[in-house]
Amino acid sequence: MGVAERKERHKEELKKEILMAAKELFMEKGYEATSIRNIAEKIEYSPATVYLYYKDKDEIMHALHQEGFKMLVAYFGTLNTIPEPFGRLIAMGRAYIQFAMENPEMYELIFVMKDPIDHVASCADDSWDEGDRAYDVLFQTVVECQKSGDFQGFEPHGLSFTIWSTMHGLCSLRISGHLGHVAEASKVKPDVDSLMTYTFETFTGVLEKIR
Amino acid sequence: MGVAERKERHKEELKKEILMAAKELFMEKGYEATSIRNIAEKIEYSPATVYLYYKDKDEIMHALHQEGFKMLVAYFGTLNTIPEPFGRLIAMGRAYIQFAMENPEMYELIFVMKDPIDHVASCADDSWDEGDRAYDVLFQTVVECQKSGDFQGFEPHGLSFTIWSTMHGLCSLRISGHLGHVAEASKVKPDVDSLMTYTFETFTGVLEKIR
DNA sequence: AAACTTACTAAACAGTGTTTAGTAATTGTA
DNA sequence: TACAATTACTAAACACTGTTTAGTAAGTTT
Numbered sequence: 001m002g003v004a005e006r007k008e009r010h011k012e013e014l015k016k017e018i019l020m021a022a023k024e025l026f027m028e029k030g031y032e033a034t035s036i037r038n039i040a041e042k043i044e045y046s047p048a049t050v051y052l053y054y055k056d057k058d059e060i061m062h063a064l065h066q067e068g069f070k071m072l073v074a075y076f077g078t079l080n081t082i083p084e085p086f087g088r089l090i091a092m093g094r095a096y097i098q099f100a101m102e103n104p105e106m107y108e109l110i111f112v113m114k115d116p117i118d119h120v121a122s123c124a125d126d127s128w129d130e131g132d133r134a135y136d137v138l139f140q141t142v143v144e145c146q147k148s149g150d151f152q153g154f155e156p157h158g159l160s161f162t163i164w165s166t167m168h169g170l171c172s173l174r175i176s177g178h179l180g181h182v183a184e185a186s187k188v189k190p191d192v193d194s195l196m197t198y199t200f201e202t203f204t205g206v207l208e209k210i211r
Numbered sequence: 212m213g214v215a216e217r218k219e220r221h222k223e224e225l226k227k228e229i230l231m232a233a234k235e236l237f238m239e240k241g242y243e244a245t246s247i248r249n250i251a252e253k254i255e256y257s258p259a260t261v262y263l264y265y266k267d268k269d270e271i272m273h274a275l276h277q278e279g280f281k282m283l284v285a286y287f288g289t290l291n292t293i294p295e296p297f298g299r300l301i302a303m304g305r306a307y308i309q310f311a312m313e314n315p316e317m318y319e320l321i322f323v324m325k326d327p328i329d330h331v332a333s334c335a336d337d338s339w340d341e342g343d344r345a346y347d348v349l350f351q352t353v354v355e356c357q358k359s360g361d362f363q364g365f366e367p368h369g370l371s372f373t374i375w376s377t378m379h380g381l382c383s384l385r386i387s388g389h390l391g392h393v394a395e396a397s398k399v400k401p402d403v404d405s406l407m408t409y410t411f412e413t414f415t416g417v418l419e420k421i422r
Numbered sequence: 423a424a425a426c427t428t429a430c431t432a433a434a435c436a437g438t439g440t441t442t443a444g445t446a447a448t449t450g451t452a
Numbered sequence: 453t454a455c456a457a458t459t460a461c462t463a464a465a466c467a468c469t470g471t472t473t474a475g476t477a478a479g480t481t482t
Contacts, residue, residue, distance in 0.1 A: 169380025
């Protein structure tokens with residue numbers, strides 16, 4: 001009979017509904033505002049019901065984690081159309097920044113917060129696959145750059161981690177507000193976003209020079 | 212009469228005692244464990260008393276903020292003995308990493324967390340002076356490098372922010388555990404710390420190349 | 423019709439930051 | 453010296469958090 005299947009389907013829908021409510025709250029108001037009670041209220045169920053679908057808040061955050069990586073991948077979507085690897089590397093950086101700026105809470109969730117990755121470490125199943133894959137995209141691009149003659153004399157992993165560090169540092173300093181504060185004090189650029197673009201361009205200049 | 216002075220002195224001592232209790236809890240167990248109640252218990256006063264000396268938790272965190280920068284400055288202490296600016300820049304990077312690794316919670320407080328810097332933005336008095344000064348140390352070093360012939364064709368602020376981004380990115384990815392995770396997956400180096408040192412060395416290699 | 427399972431929730435527990443009202447003890451004044 | 457005022461402190465509460473437990477209706481199976 002299809003009754004069990006229908007029920008199963010409904011359960012999956014509710015689980016998805018919980019996740020989407022969490023995603024909306026999280027992306028709009030951040031981690032603090034994403035309480036189990038707030039999620040429950042949004043889907044019009046009791047807080048305890050949420051626990052029937054997710055073990056704890058960490059598990060919800062882990063699920064959101066995967067959502068976040070899907071979004072990042074979407075930002076990387078059009079990169080394949082760029083055949084020249086160095087240009088693709090720069091475009092990747094630009095896309096990374098755009099993702100971080102348009103989805104700061106998501107960026108923090110997947111690249112800054114410790115709790116979700118701790119959860120990931122405890123359940124050894126799917127682990128941090130998405131993150132590993134995202135790194136691999138960068139690494140492969142660097143390798144391709146070297147194949148076409150760029151970055152000679154550098155080891156690709158070392159360079160990849162350096163590039164990731166720079167991009168992550170820039171984005172996280174921007175999101176946390178630290179870049180903005182120093183920007184205001186040093187008055188290098190009129191606003192934070194200008195400074196950010198400017199710093200990125202300086203970085204691309206560095207990459208051009210070691211090309 | 213010296214009675215009022217003695218009392219005033221005692222009040223200042225208690226305020227310091229609260230801060231030191233907070234510092235100890237914070238550096239050992241992190242932000243979560245540093246609750247007002249825990250602080251109060253440590254100094255053997257009631258939680259409400261803490262509020263007679265600090266407006267709220269943010270104000271305590273802001274005070275700890277300043278403590279953190281004092282510690283960072285201590286790590287930078289011996290840098291003046293290095294006359295050659297480029298070598299000093301590299302040593303600065305090494306000191307920055309050492310500070311981050313030996314005091315991860317403090318590093319997060321002053322460079323990662325948003326809340327304290329929000330508090331800093333609201334009270335416009337002393338603002339984020341320590342951070343600005345720390346940036347200025349980096350900037351001046353870059354300027355000195357250029358004076359002695361390095362980094363020609365680069366604008367010093369752009370380069371300073373790029374360097375800070377790289378260093379911060381590396382340290383924060385290490386502390387948050389993200390670097391460790393990708394390290395394990397990519398198996399570039401046997402352990403995270405090796406990867407971190409290795410990435411830093413790659414970065415110094417980049418700086419050497421654009422020197 | 424009775425037993426069992428499912429889906430859900432009210433209420434509680436222990437914790438958080440923070441505020442309010444009140445209490446002793448000390449100090450200043452009449 | 454007696455009374456008022458100030459100081460330093462705290463118990464208890466409020467509103468929130470994540471999470472668990474016990475219980476309740478409804479649907480399913482026997």
